Structure formats: C-alpha cells, structure tokens
Amino acid sequence: MKNISKEDYLSVIYKNSDDNKEIKANLIAEKLLISNAAVTDMLRKLSKEALIDYKPYKSIKLTESGENYAKNMVRRHRIWELFLHQVVGLPWDKVHDEAEKLEHSGSDELINRMEEMLNFPEFDPHGDPIPSKDGAIPKQRTTVSLSTLVENDSGVVIRVNDFNKSFLIYLAQIGIELNSIIEVKEKRSFDNSMLISVSQKEWNISETLAENVFVEKLKA
Amino acid sequence: MKNISKEDYLSVIYKNSDDNKEIKANLIAEKLLISNAAVTDMLRKLSKEALIDYKPYKSIKLTESGENYAKNMVRRHRIWELFLHQVVGLPWDKVHDEAEKLEHSGSDELINRMEEMLNFPEFDPHGDPIPSKDGAIPKQRTTVSLSTLVENDSGVVIRVNDFNKSFLIYLAQIGIELNSIIEVKEKRSFDNSMLISVSQKEWNISETLAENVFVEKLKA
DNA sequence: ACACAAACTTAAGCAGACTTAAATATAAAG
DNA sequence: CTTTATATTTAAGTCTGCTTAAGTTTGTGT
Numbered sequence: 001m002k003n004i005s006k007e008d009y010l011s012v013i014y015k016n017s018d019d020n021k022e023i024k025a026n027l028i029a030e031k032l033l034i035s036n037a038a039v040t041d042m043l044r045k046l047s048k049e050a051l052i053d054y055k056p057y058k059s060i061k062l063t064e065s066g067e068n069y070a071k072n073m074v075r076r077h078r079i080w081e082l083f084l085h086q087v088v089g090l091p092w093d094k095v096h097d098e099a100e101k102l103e104h105s106g107s108d109e110l111i112n113r114m115e116e117m118l119n120f121p122e123f124d125p126h127g128d129p130i131p132s133k134d135g136a137i138p139k140q141r142t143t144v145s146l147s148t149l150v151e152n153d154s155g156v157v158i159r160v161n162d163f164n165k166s167f168l169i170y171l172a173q174i175g176i177e178l179n180s181i182i183e184v185k186e187k188r189s190f191d192n193s194m195l196i197s198v199s200q201k202e203w204n205i206s207e208t209l210a211e212n213v214f215v216e217k218l219k220a
Numbered sequence: 221m222k223n224i225s226k227e228d229y230l231s232v233i234y235k236n237s238d239d240n241k242e243i244k245a246n247l248i249a250e251k252l253l254i255s256n257a258a259v260t261d262m263l264r265k266l267s268k269e270a271l272i273d274y275k276p277y278k279s280i281k282l283t284e285s286g287e288n289y290a291k292n293m294v295r296r297h298r299i300w301e302l303f304l305h306q307v308v309g310l311p312w313d314k315v316h317d318e319a320e321k322l323e324h325s326g327s328d329e330l331i332n333r334m335e336e337m338l339n340f341p342e343f344d345p346h347g348d349p350i351p352s353k354d355g356a357i358p359k360q361r362t363t364v365s366l367s368t369l370v371e372n373d374s375g376v377v378i379r380v381n382d383f384n385k386s387f388l389i390y391l392a393q394i395g396i397e398l399n400s401i402i403e404v405k406e407k408r409s410f411d412n413s414m415l416i417s418v419s420q421k422e423w424n425i426s427e428t429l430a431e432n433v434f435v436e437k438l439k440a
Numbered sequence: 441a442c443a444c445a446a447a448c449t450t451a452a453g454c455a456g457a458c459t460t461a462a463a464t465a466t467a468a469a470g
Numbered sequence: 471c472t473t474t475a476t477a478t479t480t481a482a483g484t485c486t487g488c489t490t491a492a493g494t495t496t497g498t499g500t
Contacts (some may be wrong), residue, residue, distance in 0.1 A: 037460080040480085084330070099328055105321035105324070107317075245449095254489090256447075261487075263486080265486095277448060277496070
C-alpha cells in the first residue's frame with residue numbers, strides 16, 4: 001500500500017515532461033513540494049524498477065512501463081474527477097483536490113465501473129483527455145483560447161486551465177462550465193477585456209481569464 | 221496524511237471492545253495482522269494523544285475523543301459501503317474491501333454529500349448502523365437470526381454477518397439482499413437445515429448460513 | 441502459594457520517505 | 471577557457487510503523 005509516493009512521482013513526471021518527454025529533477029521537487037535530495041533518492045528507486053531512464057545529472061524520461069503506470073494514474077485521477085463532478089455533484093473547483101486523495105485507493109474494478117457509469121467519457125471536467133483502459137489517449141479537440149475570439153464570435157467551452165482555485169470558483173460563479181456556449185459581445189482593444197454572454201447573462205472578463213478558457217469556435 | 225495507521229487502530233479498538241468498552245492488545249494485533257510489539261508501540265502514542273486510556277499491562281479503553289474519532293471512521297466506512305453498493309452498484313461482497321481503502325481519503329464534505337445523496341441512511345449494506353454527523357448511533361432494530369425461525373415463518377433481511385467473503389458471494393447468488401423477504405418452507409430437525417424461498421425461488425440452506433443472516437420477523 | 445503459560449513490554453534494528461548541509465557536475469557568461 | 475551560478479547528488483540524520491528476540495507481568499491451576 002506504500003506505492004502512493006511512487007505513484008505521485010510518476011504522475012508528476014508524466015504530466016510535466018517537455019516535448020522530448022524529458023523532465024528535470026528540479027521541477028519534480030517543485031511540484032511535489034519536497035527537497036531535491038528526496039527526488040534523487042526516489043529516482044534511483046524508480047530507475048532500479050525500470051520505470052524511468054535515469055543517469056545521474058541527466059534529465060529523466062519514463063520507460064514504456066513507467067509511462068503505462070503513469071497513464072493509469074492519470075486515468076484514475078480524471079475518472080474520479082468526472083465522477084465526483086457528474087455523479088456526486090461536487091463543484092468544479094473541489095474535484096481536483098478530492099480526486100488527488102482518492103486516486104491512490106479504489107481497485108481498478110471500481111475505476112472501470114465508474115467509467116462505465118459515466119459512459120466511457122473522453123474528457124474530464126477540466127477538458128483533459130482520459131486515457132482508456134488500454135492506454136489510448138483521446139485526441140485533443142482543436143480548440144482556441146477564448147482570448148483569440150473577436151466580436152460576434154462564439155464557442156463551446158472544451159477545456160479550462162486548472163491553474164488557480166479562485167479562478168475556477170469564479171468561472172462557476174459566472175456560469176462557465178464544460179460545454180457552455182460563450183458569445184463575445186464586445187471586445188476592447190486597449191486591454192483586451194471582453195463582454196461575453198453565457199446562458200442569457202452578460203459578464204465583463206479580463207484578458208487573463210479569457211486566456212485560460214479554451215473553446216471550440218462555432219460557425220458564425 | 222500518515223494518520224491512516226492511527227485510524228485503523230482506533231476503528232479496531234472501537235469495533236472489538238467488549239461490553240465494558242475494553243479491549244486487549246492481543247486482539248488488536250490479531251485483527252490488524254501485526255505483532256504485539258507494534259501494538260504496544262502505537263498504544264503509547266495514542267495514549268500520549270489522549271485518544272485512549274492506557275496503563276501498561278492493563279486493558280485498553282477509548283477516551284471520549286478517541287471514541288469520537290473512531291465513530292467518525294466507522295461512519296466514513298459505512299457511508300462508503302452504502303454508496304458503493306447503492307450508487308455504484310458494487311456487489312455486496314466487494315464493498316467492504318473497497319470501502320476499507322477509501323475510508324481514509326475523501327474530505328468530510330464528500331462524506332456528507334454522499335450521505336445526503338443516500339438520503340441520510342441509518343444502516344449500511346450489512347445492516348450495521350451508521351453514526352450520524354453528530355455521533356448519534358441509530359438503534360439496532362430488533363432482529364433474530366434466521367436460524368430461529370420455524371416452518372411458515374417469514375422475515376425481512378436486516379443484517380448479515382460479514383464473516384466470510386464466499387458466504388457473501390453465495391448470499392448474492394441465491395438472491396438474499398438487504399430487505400429481501402425470506403419464507404421458511406421446511407425445517408429439518410436433524411441438522412437444522414431449512415428450505416427457504418426468496419423472491420420466487422427456493423433454496424436449501426445450512427444451519428451455519430441461517431445463523432449468520434438476521435431478519436425482522438413478520439407476522440404470520 | 442507457586443509455577444508456568446500466556447499476555448505484554450522493551451530493546452535493537454530495518455525500510456521508506458523525508459530533511460539539511462556539504463560536495464560535485466554541468467551550463468552559461470565573460 | 472576559466473569563473474560562477476545553478477542543478478544535482480551524497481552523506482548523515484529523523485520519524486513512523488513495523489519486525490524479532492528477549493525480558494516482565496499477570497493470572498490460573500493445582
């Protein structure tokens with residue numbers, strides 16, 4: 001039962017690797033809020049178990065089996081998120097932390113059962129893809145940042161950045177959810193703020209907010 | 221996050237204390253499958269935190285705060301069980317193990333939300349009472365063992381002993397669930413086996429099985 | 441009342457996952 | 471190509487929850 005730690009490391013490596021699928025020890029330490037020394041320690045262990053390729057002082061890469069392991073953790077996390085949101089009705093900004101705690105427990109059977117209940121979803125409440133049982137990853141839909149839309153454009157919300165909790169809370173407040181339809185009413189060139197309408201209501205949003213909401217553009 | 225162990229000890233103490241609310245270290249070790257030395261160790265820690273009354277070589281008793289803690293764990297466990305059974309549709313014999321893993325995670329908020337979804341249930345799938353948020357414990361309904369019924373008696377299933385997994389699987393197979401109605405068709409005095417009917421079907425069951433199923437007797 | 445088995449505690453030690461501090465590699469800049 | 475800053479590793483130590491082995495206490499049976 002003490003693989004929790006290992007699981008966290010693998011998830012972090014998976015989620016934060018660059019385009020070459022490599023990552024630096026430093027980043028892992030930052031994300032997990034632990035010392036670099038602890039990271040080195042664990043890297044040696046993961047390497048011994050052939051879950052990562054690791055040579056001292058070089059950057060780190062998951063092996064195939066390490067990647068499978070990590071993908072499964074991501075899968076578990078995202079299915080929990082979606083389940084908590086959809087079935088239990090937990091608000092958007094709470095599901096991440098809750099899922100973080102639950103993802104290490106629960107049998108694969110339970111995960112599969114929840115996936116089935118959710119009708120084999122492809123994306124979680126943040127719009128991130130959910131790896132399937134066999135490790136396949138749904139292709140990201142082609143999305144653009146809300147900030148790229150201009151007056152009279154509209155789009156469906158596909159994904160939002162999970163970068164900040166109060167951001168998520170605010171989104172919920174103004175009624176922006178997965179699949180919400182957003183229409184740009186006005187756009188101000190001097191600060192790129194915009195007036196949008198979401199489910200009959202209008203709101204003024206900053207460029208920062210718009211940059212972190214991703215939509216699929218609708219035909220005019 | 222390392223209160224898992226503490227939580228397990230407190231639950232075991234709570235669930236296995238005798239009528240005087242006392243328990244011996246030995247029993248704890250047996251239930252948790254660990255050495256007596258480990259138990260002594262932890263008892264000293266729990267005692268230091270005033271969760272138990274403990275003097276070396278004497279039997280152990282929860283303090284009030286220890287009991288509250290333990291009750292909350294039992295509550296969490298049983299709500300998970302019921303949720304997994306009722307909402308997720310996990311079979312009877314699987315919920316216990318699954319809940320054991322999940323009970324340590326998940327916020328109180330999540331537990332409360334699930335409780336609400338379940339409409340503030342008083343008993344879990346095994347028929348055991350679920351402590352409420354404020355620690356109140358629903359009174360056991362007056363039940364008798366199925367083995368005490370005689371020919372032509374019938375009863376509603378209220379609780380079953382969780383003593384053995386294959387027992388639970390067999391119950392599910394022959395269709396005995398919470399709230400099933402069981403009618404005793406025949407009873408054989410030489411071995412106390414009985415022929416019962418459950419939802420239109422008839423089954424022959426041993427005395428051992430009958431002893432571990434508890435029903436509320438129905439008027440003839 | 442005494443002996444002895446069973447129950448319990450103490451002691452020493454180990455593994456996992458950390459920490460801080462010091463040492464060493466690597467990379468970037470002059 | 472040397473200096474310096476940054477990233478990484480090593481070393482030594484801590485804390486938790488266990489283990490085995492050895493030593494105590496308790497209570498039971500005759």
